[in-house]
Amino acid sequence: MGAVTFPGEKGPAVSAFLDTMIAQAKSDKKTIVLPEGNDIRTLKAAEAILADDIADVIILGNPVEIAAAGCNLNGARIVDFRTSELRAPYAEKLAELRAKKGMTVEAALELMDNELYFGMMMVKMGEADGLVSGACHSTGDVLRPALQILKTAPGAQMVSSFFVMNVPDCDLGHAGTFLFSDCGLEVQPDAERLAQIAINAEAAWRSLIDGAEPVVAMLSHSSYGSARNDDADKVVRATALVKELAPELAVDGELQLDAAIVPEIGAAKAPASPVAGRANVLVFPDIDAGNIGYKLVQRLAKAEAYGPILQGIAAPVNDLSRGCTAEDIVGVVAITAVQAQGR
Structure with missing residues (x-):
């Protein structure tokens, strides 16, 4: 198969590894949520993912601001997590999950203002098969809601x-x-x-x-x-x-x-x-x-670096380096989709 292409650009060379990941992701498409809809790299990656039919994507953010970025996101599901009708049921479920930690529905509803908590709840509730974030969040920011909401995989000793x-x-x-x-x-x-x-x-x-x-x-x-x-x-x-x-x-x-x-x-x-x-x-x-x-x-060595990929979480959640490119995000989304197939 050919390399991933970014509209208006020449397609970059793609490693045999990434070529394989993309082909496998396309064979059984999964839905991946991208919480960082305010980041242009995320939007460019989503455009390429949709164009190459690698995965279905949910982008979290303000629809007007996302549209103003000028990317072709036809086929993407864009969700404004601050106004979504999913906020209330997600908050109720999160309060239930964290009841032993003293979580109330009111406190959970406040957490729904955080795109990472909202995105993790989409995975927990089956709206998405996996999540990729970290272009503008730290590893701790990504990992904390993943462990609180999704928890560790059965049998996993650590993440x-x-x-x-x-x-x-x-x-x-x-x-x-x-x-x-x-x-x-x-x-x-x-x-x-x-x-x-x-x-x-x-x-x-x-x-x-x-x-x-x-x-x-x-x-x-x-x-x-x-x-x-x-x-x-x-x-x-x-x-x-x-x-x-x-x-x-x-x-x-x-x-x-x-x-x-x-x-x-x-x-x-x-x-x-x-x-x-x-x-x-x-x-x-x-x-x-x-x-x-x-x-x-x-x-x-000008190597391609895909990750950090997290292992030991109950659903596929993967982090990105804050220095990542749009191409890097495409690669991690493909890997996340393959991990979702394995589950």
Whole structure:
């Protein structure tokens, strides 16, 4: 299939990964709510999504202001969350959901003035299959109503996040495709939470990437004991926990980044490792390493970065970097639609 096109522009090159996500999203269209109707990137993305028939979209915001932006949004459902007739029933349901926390209908009705709470209620009530936001909201802004309203998925131990990274002209990973976790949510995970992040990331790879088995590297500044300190030891303990909890996973650590993804360096630094030199799922020891790492790859290697994709929530809700482009939003909407199909 062809690349996503933006009216009036030449269509950008699209990675094989995104091409696959778009094709799969189109095969069973889902409805995705976009709460940030006041953001031009969101509106341009919605225009492209509708033009390419990727998903049905609900845009939240003032219809007059949205129309004034000049985008062709024929086929979109535009809802003014401040005046919608859905406010009262949503407030009643939210008060019911949060009754044990002391939520009243009056307080819930005030929350309906917040586009993210209103959008999450649309997902909760079955009006939409998923939600994408974050172009002008923080991760905390997106995550808070998601956890309060949708809650964690059955069996989920925690909520974490990942980026799908597509590096052009790269033969490492899966033809330049990697999954980075956690780059956007867990600040300083201990060994137990780091192990769960790795298990979640492996499952996320399987749910999205066809044609390659996940190979998980637990990253550190140390490879196989080359440095000995508390930070490296945390990764060693997390790796042991993953192997105990999910012995079927291809996982190893602690590994430096070059040892994890470059075959000759992996062979030199960790010759006995079943993972070294061929990893495609990279688990970072903390949010500093993960956030810096994905942005370096995105900016210096001109990689496509899709995320942060949230995992562990009971319905597909995904965050965006506040530096995202309209193209990035299209990609995350396609991923969210595919996640919705899986549910």
